[in-house]
Amino acid sequence: MAGAAAGQEKAGNKDKAIAFSRPEQVLEILREVNRRKTQVLIKYSSDGKLVRGVVEDLLVSEGSLVVSGISPAGDQLLAQHKLVRIEFILLSKKIIFVTKIKQRVSGKILLSVPDKLVALERRANARFRVPIPCAAFLEFNDRRIELERFDAPFMPRFLRDDASKAPRVRIDDVSLGGVACFTRYGAIADLFRADEDELQASLYLPSTAPLSVRVSVRWTKKTTAAVLTNGYDEFQRIVATRLKVLPSSDDMQMRENFFRIGFQFTEVTSELDAALRSFIKLVQTAESV
Secondary structure (H helix, E strand, C coil): CHHHHHHHHHHHHHHCCEEECCHHHHHHHHHHHHHHCCEEEEECCCCCCEEEEEEEEEEHHHCEEEEECCCHHHHHHHCCCCEEEEEEEECCEEEEEEEEEEEEECCEEEEECCCCEEEEECCCCCCEECCHHHCCEEECCCCCCCHHHCCHHHCCHHHHCCCCCCCEEEEEEECCCEEEEEECCHHHHCCCCCCCCCEEEEEECCCCCCEEEEEEEEEEEEEEEEECHHHCCHHHHHHHHHCCCCCCCCCCCEEEEEEEEEEEECCCCHHHHHHHHHHHHHHHHCCCC
C-alpha cells in the first residue's frame, strides 16, 4: 500500500502534486473536510476496489478522524485490512493520504490522523470557499416551487416571503468558470439535473448589482451525515422539537442531508469576469487575521 501511495505521488508530479507535511497544514485541511462532511473513497488493496464513506468528525485530541456511512458490504471488505488509502475532493484538488484503521464499529471506522497529505490539481480554474459573511446566491426565476407543499419551519426564509418565490441557492465556492451551490433542502436540489439545457439565473454578489447569467448543471451531490447530540444548530433544534425528541436525548442521532450542485457559466462576459475576480479577492481575504 505504501508503494502504491509512493507511485501515486510520483505520477502526481505531472499533475502539480503538492505535499502537506506540517501538522498545522494537515489539521487545517482535515478541519475543512470535517466542516463539509466530505465524501471519501477508501482504497484497501491494490486491485482498485473502493469503499465509500463520509467524514463524520475530527477528534484532534485523540489524533483520529471518524468516517461513517460505510455499507455492510464495505464493512466486510475492510474487515481484514489495517492500512488504507483515503481519497477525497476538496475544491480544485484531489487529496490522498495513507493511514491506519484504529477502531471499527458497524458502518464506521476510526482512522489515525496522517502525517502527510498529497494534493493533486484537478482543474485550471481554482475554486475558493465562500464564507458566510460574504454570502452570495444564484436565483432561478424560471423555476417555481409550490410553497403549499412545505411546512413553514422546514423552509428557508426566502421561500416564506411572498415577494420572492424563485428558488435561490447559496454559493459555497466560486471559480472564474462557475460556482458550487449548497442547500439543505432536497426539494430545491431536485429541480436541477446534470447535463440539462442552459438555465437563466441572477447572480447575487455582495455590494454588487445582480448579474444576469446563463449556467448549465455539471454535477449534483448528496451527502448524508450524522449530527452528534451535542452539535445541534438552531435549525436542527427546531426539527427535534417538532418531532418531540429533545436534542439532549441520549438515544437520538439525527441524520441530515446536504446537497451540492455544480453550475458552469456558459458564457463569461467581461462584466461577469471582472465581478468574479473582485469577489474572489474578497473571499480570499475575508477570513485573514
